[in-house]
Amino acid sequence: MDQHPNENIISEVTNKEYEYGFVTDIETDFVPKGLNEDIIRLISKKKEEPEWLLEFRLKAFRHWQTLKQPNWAHLDLPEIDYQDIIYYAAPRKRQEKQSLDEVDPELLATFDKLGISLDEQKKLSGVAVDAVMDSTSVKTTFQETLSKHGVIFMSFSEAVKQHPDLVKKYLGKVVPYTDNFFAALNSAVFSDGSFCYIPKGVRCPLELSTYFRINAANTGQFERTLIVADEGAYVSYMEGCTAPQRDENQLHAAIVEIIAETDAEVKYSTVQNWYPGDKDGKGGVYNLVTKRGLCRGDRSKISWTQVETGSAITWKYPGCVLLGDNSVGEFYSVAVTNNYQQADTGTKMIHLGKNTRSTIISKGISAGHSQNGYRGLVRVAAKAENARNYSQCDSLLLGDQCGAHTWPYVECGNDSSILEHEATTSKISEDQLFYCQQRGIPTEKAIGLIVNGYAKDVLNKLPMEFAVEAQKLLSITLEGSVG
Amino acid sequence: MLLNIKNLHVSIGGKEILKGLNLGVNAGEVHAIMGPNGTGKSTLAAAITGRDGYEITEGEIWYKGKNIVGMSPEDRANEGIFLSFQYPVEIPGVSIQNFMRTAVNSKREYQGLAPMSTIEFMKLMKEKQAMVEITEKLQNRFVNVGYSGGEKKKNEIFQMAMLEPSLAILDETDSGLDIDALRIVAHGVNQLHNAENAFVVITHYQRLLDYIVPDFVHVMYDGRIVKTGGKNLALELEEKGYEWIKEL
Numbered sequence: 001m002d003q004h005p006n007e008n009i010i011s012e013v014t015n016k017e018y019e020y021g022f023v024t025d026i027e028t029d030f031v032p033k034g035l036n037e038d039i040i041r042l043i044s045k046k047k048e049e050p051e052w053l054l055e056f057r058l059k060a061f062r063h064w065q066t067l068k069q070p071n072w073a074h075l076d077l078p079e080i081d082y083q084d085i086i087y088y089a090a091p092r093k094r095q096e097k098q099s100l101d102e103v104d105p106e107l108l109a110t111f112d113k114l115g116i117s118l119d120e121q122k123k124l125s126g127v128a129v130d131a132v133m134d135s136t137s138v139k140t141t142f143q144e145t146l147s148k149h150g151v152i153f154m155s156f157s158e159a160v161k162q163h164p165d166l167v168k169k170y171l172g173k174v175v176p177y178t179d180n181f182f183a184a185l186n187s188a189v190f191s192d193g194s195f196c197y198i199p200k201g202v203r204c205p206l207e208l209s210t211y212f213r214i215n216a217a218n219t220g221q222f223e224r225t226l227i228v229a230d231e232g233a234y235v236s237y238m239e240g241c242t243a244p245q246r247d248e249n250q251l252h253a254a255i256v257e258i259i260a261e262t263d264a265e266v267k268y269s270t271v272q273n274w275y276p277g278d279k280d281g282k283g284g285v286y287n288l289v290t291k292r293g294l295c296r297g298d299r300s301k302i303s304w305t306q307v308e309t310g311s312a313i314t315w316k317y318p319g320c321v322l323l324g325d326n327s328v329g330e331f332y333s334v335a336v337t338n339n340y341q342q343a344d345t346g347t348k349m350i351h352l353g354k355n356t357r358s359t360i361i362s363k364g365i366s367a368g369h370s371q372n373g374y375r376g377l378v379r380v381a382a383k384a385e386n387a388r389n390y391s392q393c394d395s396l397l398l399g400d401q402c403g404a405h406t407w408p409y410v411e412c413g414n415d416s417s418i419l420e421h422e423a424t425t426s427k428i429s430e431d432q433l434f435y436c437q438q439r440g441i442p443t444e445k446a447i448g449l450i451v452n453g454y455a456k457d458v459l460n461k462l463p464m465e466f467a468v469e470a471q472k473l474l475s476i477t478l479e480g481s482v483g
Numbered sequence: 484m485l486l487n488i489k490n491l492h493v494s495i496g497g498k499e500i501l502k503g504l505n506l507g508v509n510a511g512e513v514h515a516i517m518g519p520n521g522t523g524k525s526t527l528a529a530a531i532t533g534r535d536g537y538e539i540t541e542g543e544i545w546y547k548g549k550n551i552v553g554m555s556p557e558d559r560a561n562e563g564i565f566l567s568f569q570y571p572v573e574i575p576g577v578s579i580q581n582f583m584r585t586a587v588n589s590k591r592e593y594q595g596l597a598p599m600s601t602i603e604f605m606k607l608m609k610e611k612q613a614m615v616e617i618t619e620k621l622q623n624r625f626v627n628v629g630y631s632g633g634e635k636k637k638n639e640i641f642q643m644a645m646l647e648p649s650l651a652i653l654d655e656t657d658s659g660l661d662i663d664a665l666r667i668v669a670h671g672v673n674q675l676h677n678a679e680n681a682f683v684v685i686t687h688y689q690r691l692l693d694y695i696v697p698d699f700v701h702v703m704y705d706g707r708i709v710k711t712g713g714k715n716l717a718l719e720l721e722e723k724g725y726e727w728i729k730e731l
């Protein structure tokens with residue numbers, strides 16, 4: 001079922017349908033539906049994991065069983081039947097894959113169709129890609145270049161085998177399995193994801209990027225990403241994702257952990273484009289994700305940039321724990337909701353060290369019957385002398401059937417801190433629209449232009465490769481939202 | 484005739500503003516429209532350009548042989564109708580360059596042409612900027628954001644030059660311009676003016692008409708054109724005011 005046979009850019013942009021909704025017909029290896037200790041043992045066995053990792057999973061699972069699905073968010077999240085989900089699905093391997101030639105051509109074609117070429121010759125230079133389909137990593141490009149610099153970038157499963165000590169040292173240190181319901185679930189059943197380690201003093205020579213794709217039906221996706229920048233290291237990491245168009249909802253519960261040591265910097269960018277469901281709110285991905293960075297060393301810096309356009313439901317608060325003195329956390333977000341999409345997203349900035357600084361810029365755009373909320377927490381601990389935060393939360397409404405909400409929480413335990421908060425809510429103005437139209441620009445293009453302008457401060461933070469795609473996505477997501 | 488407006492009645496929110504207006508404009512002509520505040524000059528511009536909320540209850544607007552009542556504003560624009568706004572609108576985050584590029588390519592798409600190449604477009608920008616003496620780089624300036632009143636008006640004329648309309652309506656483009664800017668704007672208009680296009684210039688001041696010489700001057704009052712004359716009518720109005728018009 002190919003939803004986008006047309007390669008033409010113009011028709012792609014004017015195509016009102018989700019354009020990544022196709023399914024690849026590929027032999028898939030599943031574990032049985034449902035969740036219990038045996039399933040977890042089976043997953044761990046399939047992945048040939050060491051005993052300590054199985055133990056980690058089982059502990060997480062036992063803890064998860066004591067928890068209830070949270071309901072504090074402004075979301076209409078139905079009770080999910082966790083026994084009705086397949087927790088592991090992998091494209092069946094022909095044999096051990098050594099080179100690109102041995103990767104199933106059907107898989108390569110799928111990623112090609114998504115605009116992700118895994119062929120290094122054809123690939124944009126400057127970006128290394130780890131491609132994950134359902135529960136496993138398909139291929140990581142540019143391994144050689146990276147290893148020359150000592151950079152480790154591989155699938156999580158691979159890393160468990162090749163660098164068990166590193167994984168063991170950092171796994172669950174920023175997002176422990178006790179963190180929340182979905183984090184516990186992920187810790188029990190996580191399948192694959194990416195692992196990055198940038199050694200001391202190394203500036204990663206390539207942008208690193210993981211591309212996630214859900215393909216199989218009735219499967220959840222539970223990936224786990226762990227990024228470690230050692231002292232003085234720098235890396236820019238990008239994450240993209242899509243899923244087929246299906247009538248039933250699909251669960252995606254991921255964890256991303258980032259650790260920045262002294263003087264290290266990590267820049268993390270996402271363009272989230274999971275299938276959002278149809279115009280009437282049928283189907284779509286439940287995107288329930290825990291992302292957190294720890295600025296462990298002094299003068300370390302972590303910045304999150306996210307463009308959220310997909311998913312039926314988004315529940316996600318990428319945050320920073322600013323432990324090191326003079327460390328910096330940033331959060332730049334554009335969240336767009338249309339039709340019946342719901343988003344409750346924002347950030348947490350936890351100031352623990354002295355002279356720590358954080359910046360939050362959130363731009364919510366709601367259209368159709370959607371609900372779009374910003375939820376943010378800025379906490380300054382008693383010892384965090386001279387902490388600074390600047391928060392700016394803007395909401396833009398298109399139409400009068402949608403909702404925009406902001407819940408900024410502040411907990412300030414130190415009087416020397418300076419916290420600023422600005423918020424605006426606006427509607428796309430009739431004057432602006434007419435001005436564009438009078439210059440010959442059709443309504444939908446005009447909305448795209450105005451919205452992209454509105455989100456400019458955030459889009460500017462994206463790496464070049466992503467910015468263009470993000471702009472296109474914003475326009476497409478809002479098509480049909482006015483008039 | 485390029486533009487032929489017949490017995491135009493326009494209401495806003497149920498209130499009639501234009502009350503049977505007639506106006507004919509041939510290619511190659513310049514028409515000035517004058518008249519007291521609130522008589523419906525901007526309303527006329529909005530009706531010609533197809534703005535939402537300006538309900539045409541009676542009458543016709545013929546442009547290039549078609550009655551354009553009901554045509555979308557963007558189609559009218561792409562058919563060559565341009566309005567220099569009395570109050571240009573700010574669009575934060577959108578650079579003038581990107582805005583113009585979108586506009587130029589929308590028009591080309593409408594005409595079934597491929598988008599303009601980057602090189603060609605940059606050349607066009609440079610040329611038209613020179614025409615209205617805009618020296619700054621426009622890729623970093625957001626549409627009308629942080630512009631003074633005069634700069635906004637100059638920017639409108641720049642956009643007009645980029646789009647090369649067949650019918651340009653200038654709604655009080657001279658208001659707020661200093662003498663130099665006025666001269667630059669008029670110079671731009673005169674350079675663009677040719678036998679194929681026409682200008683409708685809405686103004687309160689005869690001064691502009693020293694630079695852009697009109698073939699006709701119309702006086703609007705209470706939703707109608709009540710008097711039409713040559714360029715001397717503007718001088719007469721400057722001298723006598725509008726009181727005597729109201730008696731007509």
Ligand SMILES: Nc1ncnc2c1ncn2[C@@H]1O[C@H](COP(=O)(O)OP(=O)(O)OP(=O)(O)O)[C@@H](O)[C@H]1O
Binds near residue numbers: 523524569
């Ligand atoms: N959106 C609107 N809603 C209600 N009334 C309006 C609206 N726009 C214009 N009007 C009214 O229509 C009448 C004509 O307004 P218009 O702006 O066309 O006048 P004008 O001749 O351009 O005046 P000026 O010389 O001050 O620019 C005025 O009485 C004005 O108050």
Ligand SMILES: [Mg+2]
Binds near residue numbers: 524525526569654
């Ligand atoms: Mg006016």
